[in-house]
Amino acid sequence: MNTSIDIIKEKLADADPLDGLKTITGLFPGKVVFSTSFGIEDQVIADMIYSAGLPVTVFTLDTGRLFQETYDVMDYTRSKYKAEILTYSPDTESLQNLINTKGPNSFYLSVDNRKECCRIRKIEPLKRALKGMDVWITGLRAEQSGHRASMNHLEWDEGNSIIKYHPILSWNIDDVKRYIAEKKVPYNVLHDKGFPSIGCAPCTRAVLAGEDFRAGRWWWEASHKECGLHASTNSASASTNSASASTNSASASTEKVK
Numbered sequence: 001m002n003t004s005i006d007i008i009k010e011k012l013a014d015a016d017p018l019d020g021l022k023t024i025t026g027l028f029p030g031k032v033v034f035s036t037s038f039g040i041e042d043q044v045i046a047d048m049i050y051s052a053g054l055p056v057t058v059f060t061l062d063t064g065r066l067f068q069e070t071y072d073v074m075d076y077t078r079s080k081y082k083a084e085i086l087t088y089s090p091d092t093e094s095l096q097n098l099i100n101t102k103g104p105n106s107f108y109l110s111v112d113n114r115k116e117c118c119r120i121r122k123i124e125p126l127k128r129a130l131k132g133m134d135v136w137i138t139g140l141r142a143e144q145s146g147h148r149a150s151m152n153h154l155e156w157d158e159g160n161s162i163i164k165y166h167p168i169l170s171w172n173i174d175d176v177k178r179y180i181a182e183k184k185v186p187y188n189v190l191h192d193k194g195f196p197s198i199g200c201a202p203c204t205r206a207v208l209a210g211e212d213f214r215a216g217r218w219w220w221e222a223s224h225k226e227c228g229l230h231a232s233t234n235s236a237s238a239s240t241n242s243a244s245a246s247t248n249s250a251s252a253s254t255e256k257v258k
Contacts, residue, residue, distance in 0.1 A: 036059070063089075
């Protein structure tokens with residue numbers, strides 16, 4: 001018997017993020033992953049997972065161009081929770097070919113070059129991390145962008161053939177900061193320096209007053225600010241038929257880093 005996304009949505013109805021995470025891990029034992037970039041939203045979810053001892057595989061994508069502050073909070077998180085966080089890096093040959101042919105900063109020259117860099121450093125490692133899994137947990141919030149505002153808490157990601165669950169999608173930034181402060185969760189000090197969204201160092205700047213959350217990402221581009229990790233979700237396909245093939249396993253069941 002297959003369990004559809006619609007049925008799972010019913011089970012998650014009115015559930016708070018922690019209860020939702022417990023439900024998801026109960027439905028898909030051993031098949032749930034959480035991707036963290038160690039941004040403030042991801043730190044909220046990581047704290048929920050680790051504090052509740054939930055059976056979730058936690059991973060991060062190390063592009064090789066991250067801020068030192070990101071590596072600092074990565075190390076502190078591992079230490080605080082005594083946690084295993086899997087790290088996925090770019091394929092060495094692909095990265096060498098890119099740098100040898102186009103140089104280390106080709107992403108500034110065109111959108112196509114930037115997408116190629118993101119594909120090698122992020123998207124291909126992500127596919128390796130998601131392989132064999134049924135549910136991908138993220139820290140996305142609707143408030144972050146118009147694209148993310150159109151998402152549902154539970155969706156079918158057509159590009160990666162996986163269910164995506166966004167437990168804090170409806171939270172605002174005050175909700176996030178309140179949780180961080182109350183639970184004394186470590187977070188990236190760059191958030192206190194005008195960086196609401198933190199990616200690779202060459203591609204991220206602080207935002208100015210009045211700018212939206214992701215204005216500091218690829219600021220030289222006019223297009224919407226997504227690297228491709230979360231651009232393939234198809235909300236319209238989050239229906240009974242869309243998810244049934246990937247949900248078989250479900251039927252069996254404020255510390256600052258300086």
